Amino acid sequence: MPDSIDRARRLLLGAALSGVAGRAFAKADAPVRPAAAPPRRMEPLKHVDAGVLNVAYYEEGPADGPVAILLHGFPYDIHSYVDVAPQLAAQGCRVIVPNLRGFGATRFRDPATLRSGEQAAIGADVIALMDALGIPRAVLAGHNWGGRAACVAAALWSERCRGMVTVNSYLIQDLSRAMVPISPKYEVALWYEYYFQLERGRAGLAANRREIARILWEQWSPAWDFDDAVFERSAMAHDNPDYVDVVIHSYRHRFGLAAGDPRYADLQRRLASLPPISVPSVTLDGDKDGVLPASDGSASASKFTGRRIHRVVQGAGHNVPQEAPEAFAAAVMELIRA
Numbered sequence: 001m002p003d004s005i006d007r008a009r010r011l012l013l014g015a016a017l018s019g020v021a022g023r024a025f026a027k028a029d030a031p032v033r034p035a036a037a038p039p040r041r042m043e044p045l046k047h048v049d050a051g052v053l054n055v056a057y058y059e060e061g062p063a064d065g066p067v068a069i070l071l072h073g074f075p076y077d078i079h080s081y082v083d084v085a086p087q088l089a090a091q092g093c094r095v096i097v098p099n100l101r102g103f104g105a106t107r108f109r110d111p112a113t114l115r116s117g118e119q120a121a122i123g124a125d126v127i128a129l130m131d132a133l134g135i136p137r138a139v140l141a142g143h144n145w146g147g148r149a150a151c152v153a154a155a156l157w158s159e160r161c162r163g164m165v166t167v168n169s170y171l172i173q174d175l176s177r178a179m180v181p182i183s184p185k186y187e188v189a190l191w192y193e194y195y196f197q198l199e200r201g202r203a204g205l206a207a208n209r210r211e212i213a214r215i216l217w218e219q220w221s222p223a224w225d226f227d228d229a230v231f232e233r234s235a236m237a238h239d240n241p242d243y244v245d246v247v248i249h250s251y252r253h254r255f256g257l258a259a260g261d262p263r264y265a266d267l268q269r270r271l272a273s274l275p276p277i278s279v280p281s282v283t284l285d286g287d288k289d290g291v292l293p294a295s296d297g298s299a300s301a302s303k304f305t306g307r308r309i310h311r312v313v314q315g316a317g318h319n320v321p322q323e324a325p326e327a328f329a330a331a332v333m334e335l336i337r338a
Contacts (some may be wrong), residue, residue, distance in 0.1 A: 050132035051125060053106055065092045071145075119172065124153075124267060147167050152271065156271070161279045168289075176272065217319070224323050282309045286313050297310030
């Protein structure tokens with residue numbers, strides 16, 4: 001072998017080895033990034049029989065403090081309030097955060113009970129929980145389904161509601177107008193509601209509950225930089241055995257395509273009149289909401305006959321309590337201190 005070729009090979013080998021060594025030394029000298037701590041979980045949970053449910057709920061704060069009941073939506077869970085609850089507890093509130101029917105460790109007490117997700121049912125669940133815990137009055141606060149539950153309870157049981165915070169204002173559904181179309185640019189965001197009307201959609205939700213939830217989180221809150229661990233912490237609640245039935249019933253009932261539970265028929269009749277909310281209220285819109293655009297609140301003003309404050313929360317999407325917990329907690333405290 002000619003010396004020139006041998007020398008060239010030795011040079012190439014030396015360069016390769018020095019490159020490997022250099023990368024190894026560089027890696028050894030680089031600061032080690034600590035593994036991200038797992039996100040805080042709201043636990044331990046308590047359980048109480050309340051109406052048709054055994055409700056799993058998180059509680060924080062002094063037992064004798066003014067009560068705030070925080071209500072999550074779909075497809076979320078109690079961790080929408082993971083940063084709201086401690087702020088309220090630190091200011092002396094007794095904070096109750098229940099898993100709604102079909103979510104987390106909440107269970108139906110009777111296998112024969114219709115797995116209803118209708119608005120009357122989730123509103124009645126709030127009052128049943130208050131009765132079971134011996135809570136005469138509370139500030140009710142919620143978003144999405146939880147906001148609807150708060151609106152129903154505040155409208156039909158105003159004597160039990162000290163005040164109300166909701167995202168997207170008045171959320172009691174006008175079922176008489178369920179088939180009236182809205183602007184296509186808003187209809188497109190509701191694709192999942194139409195998908196769930198089909199048995200294909202039921203099968204899809206059963207098989208792909210995490211994928212569907214992830215898509216909705218991203219579409220509804222385009223500015224929210226959540227990670228996999230934060231998502232999974234909430235998605236675990238969707239493994240509830242009643243989740244699919246409750247969700248599908250909710251979206252079919254609101255379009256008049258599923259019968260309601262007869263036990264709530266009288267409440268549904270009362271809700272058909274779209275009763276006003278007379279308790280002091282704070283309503284919030286996220287200015288990055290991917291479902292409903294932020295507004296000045298004027299469109300729903302007639303539905304609030306008591307004192308009502310409306311605010312737009314900068315940088316927040318559809319899940320305002322988790323994306324802007326300080327703003328949400330401040331709204332609750334305004335009503336606690338009123």
